[in-house]
Amino acid sequence: MGTVSDFPWLTVLWVVPLVGAALALLFPAGWRTGVRGFALLVSLGTLGVGIWLATQFETGGAQYQFVENREWIPAFGAGYTLGLDGIALVLVLLTAGLVPLLLIAGWQDEREVGSGPRVAHYYVALTLVVESMVLISFTALDILLFYVFFEVMLIPMYFLIGGFGPKTGDLAARQQRSRAAVKFLLYNLFGGLIMLAAVIGLYVITARDKLGSGGGGTFDFRAVMEAANSGHLGATPAVLNALFLGFMFAFAVKAPLWPLHTWLPDAAVAATPASAVLMMAVVDKVGTFGMLRYCLLLFPSATSTYAPLISVLAVIGIIYGALLAIGQTDVMRLIAYTSISHFGFIILGIFALTTQGGTGATLYMVNHGISTAALFLIAGFLVSRRGSRLIAEFGGVQKVAPILAGTFLVSGLATLSLPGLAPFVSEFLVLIGTFTRYPVAAIFAASALVLAALYVLWMYQRMMTGPVKEGNERLYDLLPREMVVVAPLIVALLFLGAYPKPVLDRIDPAVAKTLTTIGQHDPAPAVQPDAAPTNTGGVHK
Template identity: 75%
Template sequence: MKDFPWLTTLWLAPVIGAVVVLALPAAQRLLARCVALAVSIAVLAFAVVLAVRFEPGGEQYQFVEDHEWIPAFGAGYTVGVDGIALVLVLLTTALVPLLILAGWHDEREVGSGRRVSHTYVALTLLVEAMVLISFVSLDILLFYVFFEAMLIPMYFLIGGFGPRSANVELRQQRSRAAVKFLLYNLFGGLIMLAAVIGLYVVTARNGLGADSAGTFDFRTVVAAANSGQLGAAPAVLNALFLGFMFAFAVKAPLWPLHTWLPDAAVAATPSSAVLMMAVVDKVGTFGMLRYCLMLFPDASSTYAPLVITLAVIGIVYGALLAIGQTDVMRLIAYTSISHFGFIILGIFAMTSQGQTGATLYMVNHGISTAALFLIAGFLVSRRGTRLIADFGGVQKVAPVLAGSFFIAGLATLSLPGLAPFISEFLVLVGTFSRYQFAAVVATGALVLAALYVLWLYQRMMTGPVKEGNEHIYDLVPRELAVVVPLIAALLFFGVYPKPILDFINPAVSQTLTTIGKHDPEPAVPTLPEAGKAEHPGGVHK
């Protein structure tokens, strides 16, 4: 089994599943959904096997596969996984089956075409495959290709499968949101393409590839970058860093490049919106941690104060705009902008606590956002409106739905005892050791989070039952099968995050060692600085 192509099988399985689904007869809608669900569960099981076989204290990149792809350009099919990528692989493969199950009847809303079910679930599997290969890629060009390619199925999920409406204006808004999503991310990708080409030219000038050519091998370029063998001027490396960072900041998204996210989240079905916010957008923050920091360590240090400033603005901005929303789905989308600010803050603090917290936050944000957005989606589908003012008293008619919504909301505001608290605490502690003011401002934003979550719950779930809400029914078994694992994960990892941290901690240590960063030494005052008084005779008290 040593030579078994573990990672190729991991991402290729959902591609094959998508092809099988599309090949099914048009009338077999139920079978199409069942096949997609079975494939996604099989991929999850395979990822769990990978996690069991992974050695946290072993080689940095494991299950490595290295084959020629485009030898003339120094590009290869090279894949491997470290602890950071592995936990994101597990997050992705765990969420996709739940999203397929949550959107089991979405075709009733998105359209009446005979092959709607087939296309919908096939696109979901294709997005999963492209995200997975992005996480495991160790070739810069290979990563870039799928970084961009995942936009296509995601575009169709947003623009072609949003909630159906007879309102022409709403359909136009959905189309505009999909185009906005695509244009923003394509523009970021084009900037990154220029940086990828520029990096290749730099490696070619220094003969890092075979036959004095360039190379796209990530490990080779990282080794050269951190040994000073790239031979490029600091200004060139700064420009290349900005090219990569811009694309990742759009994908993540980082303020002020975030404006596509709320529109896209509202336009898509809840399952597709969660796929975008909890899975696809993580490729952006993962790219910052792996590519920006490790390829351009000096440039990352140079621009860290600017990125941290933007992250803190995003934290406060997202929370403030969430408070002012009247649309429940748009409110939750703005909370994600705030949470991505915390993740980016932890990454660029460049401390072990900050980066560990940021990676853990990627996982916890995926779980908490999935829970809150999907439960809200179940509620909206029952009531037929997204306006917060149209709800009220839901806890009286659907207590399980309201209770699960409350727990997911508390997780979103990082209540102690729920999974996001630990990651947010680590980010703030890690940031404070280098950027005290940024950490203090970010901590103050927690009050805003409590405000938008608790006020949202009060308006929607408490009080008398408003007219039109009396027929809202509680979660059905299929929905419970989606919600219960998410709530259980929030509770379990809230008190026992060790299984995830065991993968993350060694990988973060290796990353910091590679880029030459160490945690700041704690400032311990000397006796005179501490104001130690002395007796007149010179003896210390």
Template identity: 70%
Template sequence: MLLTVLWAVPLVGAAIIIVLPPAARLAAKYAALAVAVAVLAVTAVLAVRFDPGGDRYQFVVDYKWIPSFGTGYILGVDGIALALVVLTAVLVPILLLAGWNDAAGRSGLAGRSEHSYVALILAVEGMVLMSLVALDVLLFYVFFEAMLIPMYFLIGGFGASPQRASKAAVKFLLYNLFGGLIMLAAVIGLYVVTATSGAFAAGTFDFRAVVDAVSAGTLGASPAVLNALFLGFMFAFAVKAPLWPLHRWLPGAAAEATPASAVLMMAVMDKVGTFGMLRYCLQLFPEPSMLFRPAIIALAVIGIVYGAVVAIGQTDVMRLIAYTSISHFGFIILGIFVMTSQGQAGSTLYMVNHGISTAALFLVAGFLVSRRGSRLIADFGGVQKVAPVLAGTFLISGLATLSLPGLAPFISEFLVLLGTFTRYPVFAVIASSALVLSAVYVLWLYQRMMTGPVRDGNERLRDLVPREIAVVAPLVALLLVLGVYPKPALDVINPAVDHTLTTIDQHDPAPRVAEGPVK
């Protein structure tokens, strides 16, 4: 019941808000914030009642949906999904506060621009939450695709430049719809495989049943078919994550959307892609995952270095931050496919930490851009003299992005590299080069924008106001707390990672002991 309430509350709330009278602009925003806080409260109950040492999937709901198709309304949450549910529930109220005035003055739907904006954010939240807790493959696919629609309108309908935002939104939608269509073919193919398998009386989309058949070796599909199905799922997830070279839609969409919408896309929605790799690609198709693992790891490492190098050359601060996310998604995918406990635990924690650090950096940059009216790095300079709190929070967020020890992303990046080194030392060394590159783009960005003499046009920049401090403060606090004490998160994540590795019959490499005389 709790999982149904979790995803239904934001969707029902969005539907109610959109039909409020046009004049009730402030009421619509407060109602959206109340709905998001209610979702956070439900999530807190889930987190408190979740038993890391208990059943793999907890709070399970299992009802027939379309029996003739073998699909059901099946929900459940494990430690990996719970970590991302918590991330989503924490970020959405913060994003609503951050974008409090983003829709002001726009025409919107029958004068309901504010209503539309907050309702679309809640709709994305509800669909992401459903994707995270669904245990039916078809149910997952429906919401995996449906979340593109509200996100498309958030990007195209509320960007600063309507023409550029519309173009970026179309590119976002076309890329992701194409990936989704490929996945749809794979989803149908999976059903056909189960329908013709002796392990099932009829075709099924029940994720748990299919994984059990795969683990028992009774699915009965040929390797070529399983390879094709794996590629269908993986392609869709690689577009959404995104994995290089399928990333081309991300920088434009992130730069042209409002900062709150961009964070919702990069920190929340795109995590469904990496989550899908960890849950569906590995567990439904363990042997194809092993076969294609070297190629995927190579693409992830290329993405890590590519994202960091291209970020250094950006002149637009928002595009720079978007390219850093391509590098970070490379780390997440690398950790997933090295198939070690440290790598996958680090990847899951990285999804959480990247969401927090990207939200902090992008939102602070958005506050600064809204004051100056420009995204060009060259238009800034000396900001720390006129807005010291803004500059300080920008620095902390930037240092978290480069994985400074003591801040949350360091732990997750360290675990990913550690897990990679035990199996692929060369790839680990290449990926480590991004640590130096990230220091270059973050510190050089801070130097150009925040230090030196105050450039013309920056003299009257305001420092953060109380609403903006309320947005940034919890993000900075989370970066500090998870940076020095990640144990509560890892205690939830590690058992789910162990279950995943056991399901796909993978084990950590045995430690290598150098042979030689004892001295």
């Protein structure tokens, strides 16, 4: 597909859900079913475009394919430039694949949305807008373009968290939801402002170096990347370190990385299960994607300088998230804390600066999205039946809802990276890639495997096994609509656990190119293999 696409497929990819969101608002009031069905068709159309891109993507071709390059703000050297590499491709497919399932998951659950005749219109429109903003963020090859949509996606996500949630007359619960939404927005806006300062600083450097086509500055990611990695970016190491930290801070808030994580559990519990999955499995991936693309490729020297520190923070996040998950009494909050631990693994793999670590981190982004979606949505179905999130109020669910309990177990086992399920492959690659560079960090990170087994299996034992507790005898099993949501996620976990090659074939070249570009090579083995034995007539001495 080369460097330039004849048809603007990437524009179509993100414009379809955006236009769909606008049209959804035009549906007459009260047409809940109609507008939800329309939004589902729009999301399936977006998925179709993503699948077509995947089939046309050349694994051995140019690093960035389907490239579109048009003028946007010529005075600032900013262009409307889009392109797709293997890393972005798998995240595009994750996003486009999850959104239809999330729309189906919330189809008839009236207790999980606000009130009013047009509530469904607003809900599906905001979901499609978030999808659109995420897709253009994954495909943007202009730094300013990326920044704009990196920030804009916060607005619809804020309304999804604060405006929709469990329908209750409890004033305290509504206030808690509002606080969680504001906390989410303030944290991420502050991170974005720090990043804006870094974006401006980077532009000033490119203007001074006359990297733009007209002899001025530029926001073209590829031009800045080439200058940074060829040593032609005229800035002192101290300045480049500061710019790196500006970008990294924003991505660390979004991902999130300990200790900038505190907004995530509150937001995940306050939102509807579908919106929480959209945030944790899709939106937050923009943060880890930004680390892999922008931090590494624009600031290779600063990356090497700060990689050990970031790896330490990632390990703390891995263990911290797992320990707090063990102590939770709220099932939804427990799952939210597991995501903090998993994001620690992703960030650890990125900053191990090895091919195994980077490949594992990228695959982990995909697998975490699938496993978290499955576990959180199934828990959401169960909570909506029982009317409570407290683990202590469940018990014996497997006797009254065996399919729900079974799929919950499979999703939980995927979360603890059981061999045979998708997250195992990615977590194994991250640990192997980290061990070759930071063996102590890898050993501490591996301890989280034991902690994960503890919080998952203990949660399952308390909720699903034993006698049926009072109030649970009327719980019912997964409905056909819910099975439509859960089944593809379980199949994906099993398939990618047994055969991850189709995804790895697209990730590997992009990760290898990234590390080669920044001059990073896998560490040599500590122990060299013995020399080949000398032929001594069949006798080895």
